[in-house]
Amino acid sequence: MKQAGGTQDLFGGPPQAPTREDLAADALLLRSFVMADAPLQEAIQAVLARSPWRQMTTMRGYTMSVAMSNCGTAGWISDRRGYRYSTTDPLTGQDWPALPPVLQDLAARAAAAAGYARFTPDACLLNRYLPGTAMGLHQDRNERDLSQPIVSVSLGIAATFLFGGAQRSDPTRRVELAHGDVVVWGGASRLHFHGIAKLKAARHPFAGEARINLTFRRAL
Ligand code: MD3
Numbered sequence: 115m116k117q118a119g120g121t122q123d124l125f126g127g128p129p130q131a132p133t134r135e136d137l138a139a140d141a142l143l144l145r146s147f148v149m150a151d152a153p154l155q156e157a158i159q160a161v162l163a164r165s166p167w168r169q170m171t172t173m174r175g176y177t178m179s180v181a182m183s184n185c186g187t188a189g190w191i192s193d194r195r196g197y198r199y200s201t202t203d204p205l206t207g208q209d210w211p212a213l214p215p216v217l218q219d220l221a222a223r224a225a226a227a228a229g230y231a232r233f234t235p236d237a238c239l240l241n242r243y244l245p246g247t248a249m250g251l252h253q254d255r256n257e258r259d260l261s262q263p264i265v266s267v268s269l270g271i272a273a274t275f276l277f278g279g280a281q282r283s284d285p286t287r288r289v290e291l292a293h294g295d296v297v298v299w300g301g302a303s304r305l306h307f308h309g310i311a312k313l314k315a316a317r318h319p320f321a322g323e324a325r326i327n328l329t330f331r332r333a334l
Pocket residue numbers: 239241249254264266297299303304305306308309310327329
């Protein structure tokens with residue numbers, strides 16, 4: 115099979131060799147799977163030009179510290195009425211931007227590496243973390259078909275991912291997710307509790323003082 119990927123080194127060194135590691139039986143970590151930064155940066159900027167970063171509100175009226183946007187047929191939203199997927203961006207009143215082919219291809223290649231031969235995501239949630247931003251432990255269960263995996267792509271500053279179990283009270287493992295790392299979450303891990311520890315201040319050439327995470331989902 116064709117070589118899976120490798121992070122391009124912006125300082126002229128050799129690209130990082132991609133590696134694979136099982137976080138769980140059904141959660142595959144593909145380190146340095148992202149190949150080149152520029153096409154991803156362009157695709158993300160094009161999405162944000164139409165559907166900019168915004169901080170959503172929770173049902174209880176709190177403002178989320180993570181800024182979000184979406185691309186694809188459906189986008190994940192939260193407001194006073196709760197969490198759900200919507201085919202319209204509530205900020206613009208328009209459809210979400212289409213899933214850029216370079217992102218669709220990245221998600222499909224990662225899913226295939228984990229044994230999902232035909233993963234066709236219809237939603238991609240973009241999360242932006244600035245230093246001090248965290249995401250509390252939660253499950254992702256708003257998607258219709260939970261047999262479909264979620265593919266996550268980490269870009270920019272590294273973060274500590276908290277990987278729990280099927281119960282909120284289960285112990286959590288801490289896993290460092292760095293620029294270019296991709297995880298395919300399927301099977302039982304699909305419903306495990308997870309979160310992101312408070313982001314430490316740092317900078318990275320991809321996005322400056324920020325971490326951007328993309329999660330590809332089959333939502334509808
Ligand atoms: C495990 N995002 O958007 S990515 C989310 O880094 C979310 O922005 C985090 O949790 C982030 O919902 C974590 C890793 C991840 C994403 C979705 C999962 C792990 C998952 C869904 C099910 C199980």
